[in-house]
Amino acid sequence: MIYRELGNTGEKVSILGFGAMRFPTIGGKPDQIEEVESNKMLEYAIENGVNYIDTGFPYHSATTTEPGQSEPFIGEFLNRGYREKVLLATKLPSWIIEKKEDMEYYLDLQLKQLGVDQIDFYLIHTIIQDYWNLFKELDLAEFLDNIKSDGRVKYVGFSFHDEFDLLLEVMDHYEWDVAQTQMNYLDENYQSGLEGLKYIGSQNVGNIVMEPLRGGNIVENIPADIMNIWDKSPIKRTPLEWAFQYLYDMEYVDVVLSGMSSLEQVKENIAIANTGYPNTLSDEEKGIIKEVALAYKKKKANGCTQCGYCMPCPEKVDIPNCFKEYNIAMMLDNPEASAMQYFSLIKEESLASNCINCGKCTPHCTQMINIPEELEKVKNLFES
Numbered sequence: 001m002i003y004r005e006l007g008n009t010g011e012k013v014s015i016l017g018f019g020a021m022r023f024p025t026i027g028g029k030p031d032q033i034e035e036v037e038s039n040k041m042l043e044y045a046i047e048n049g050v051n052y053i054d055t056g057f058p059y060h061s062a063t064t065t066e067p068g069q070s071e072p073f074i075g076e077f078l079n080r081g082y083r084e085k086v087l088l089a090t091k092l093p094s095w096i097i098e099k100k101e102d103m104e105y106y107l108d109l110q111l112k113q114l115g116v117d118q119i120d121f122y123l124i125h126t127i128i129q130d131y132w133n134l135f136k137e138l139d140l141a142e143f144l145d146n147i148k149s150d151g152r153v154k155y156v157g158f159s160f161h162d163e164f165d166l167l168l169e170v171m172d173h174y175e176w177d178v179a180q181t182q183m184n185y186l187d188e189n190y191q192s193g194l195e196g197l198k199y200i201g202s203q204n205v206g207n208i209v210m211e212p213l214r215g216g217n218i219v220e221n222i223p224a225d226i227m228n229i230w231d232k233s234p235i236k237r238t239p240l241e242w243a244f245q246y247l248y249d250m251e252y253v254d255v256v257l258s259g260m261s262s263l264e265q266v267k268e269n270i271a272i273a274n275t276g277y278p279n280t281l282s283d284e285e286k287g288i289i290k291e292v293a294l295a296y297k298k299k300k301a302n303g304c305t306q307c308g309y310c311m312p313c314p315e316k317v318d319i320p321n322c323f324k325e326y327n328i329a330m331m332l333d334n335p336e337a338s339a340m341q342y343f344s345l346i347k348e349e350s351l352a353s354n355c356i357n358c359g360k361c362t363p364h365c366t367q368m369i370n371i372p373e374e375l376e377k378v379k380n381l382f383e384s
């Protein structure tokens with residue numbers, strides 16, 4: 001296992017972190033973790049060097065507002081002699097917070113669920129503009145100061161799902177220990193993207209990456225044209241190895257979270273993490289990764305570049321983001337995964353179904369997209 005120093009914290013973290021949101025379940029029910037297999041996965045991971053475990057309030061819950069089973073399951077597991085061997089991370093459920101006391105309430109509930117006196121890394125979950133506006137009103141900085149000074153939390157951070165400008169604002173707002181953003185070779189320009197990842201690294205804030213496999217989409221059911229590009233490489237790697245090596249190659253990435261669902265996946269991922277050195281990819285190999293990314297991107301449904309010239313829509317439709325999730329769904333042939341993003345990142349009043357076909361936006365489109373017609377397709381794909 002390769003270890004890297006997590007920003008300014010001084011903690012040495014395994015390059016592969018265990019994301020505790022996709023354990024095997026009984027009968028496909030998210031709130032019923034298959035505990036025997038899941039215990040084996042955690043034991044194997046820790047015995048083979050993984051020392052960062054990332055859970056969250058809604059993980060393995062039937063809804064995002066009820067406490068999930070991941071935290072209590074992880075708590076029970078760690079209390080069987082593993083607590084001192086790992087760094088434990090969990091997150092404050094931003095979408096439920098309405099007032100200052102809610103932050104205290106959920107942290108205390110999570111400490112109880114985990115059966116610990118202290119959480120190593122406490123992240124504000126899924127920062128997007130709306131949640132951030134509220135957190136500023138609620139004096140988040142004071143809450144973070146308090147929970148660090150009274151010892152309930154050792155380090156604080158945030159996970160992020162918005163654009164680079166907001167990332168800069170959030171980063172400047174507090175002396176964070178860690179920041180968690182989405183990255184894989186398809187997402188260099190998605191949300192805060194590569195620019196955000198580099199900025200976090202430049203500030204010496206612990207740099208945690210999520211979605212390294214884009215929810216599994218870039219390692220499963222690979223189209224033949226994509227496989228042909230991978231096969232051109234002189235150094236042969238599986239799509240899984242390419243996906244991880246792309247991230248491990250970046251020296252400013254400290255830990256890559258993977259939500260594993262079987263013991264086999266844990267073994268495969270650990271084997272790759274044992275070779276996870278930075279700066280190992282040649283220019284030719286980086287070129288092949290870029291070629292694969294481009295081939296995926298050509299599968300997009302429309303050419304929206306998210307320029308925003310069509311905005312604002314008088315009906316408040318969030319045209320760029322509707323198209324963003326639609327294009328990703330078509331590119332990866334996985335509408336279910338994109339639908340989750342669509343409904344969680346776009347407000348209900350801004351979904352495609354709010355379009356009344358007034359046509360005011362279309363003349364402004366830099367890509368000459370027939371916007372209402374395309375929004376109809378978005379609606380049919382995600383909202384039907």
Ligand code: SF4
Pocket residue numbers: 312313314315316317319354355356357358359360361362371372375
């Ligand atoms: S056509 Fe639809 S998206 Fe475009 S401005 Fe009118 S309501 Fe908004």
Ligand code: SF4
Pocket residue numbers: 303304305306307308309310311319320323364365366367368369371
């Ligand atoms: S103007 Fe066209 S390309 Fe730009 S965000 Fe709107 S739909 Fe997309």
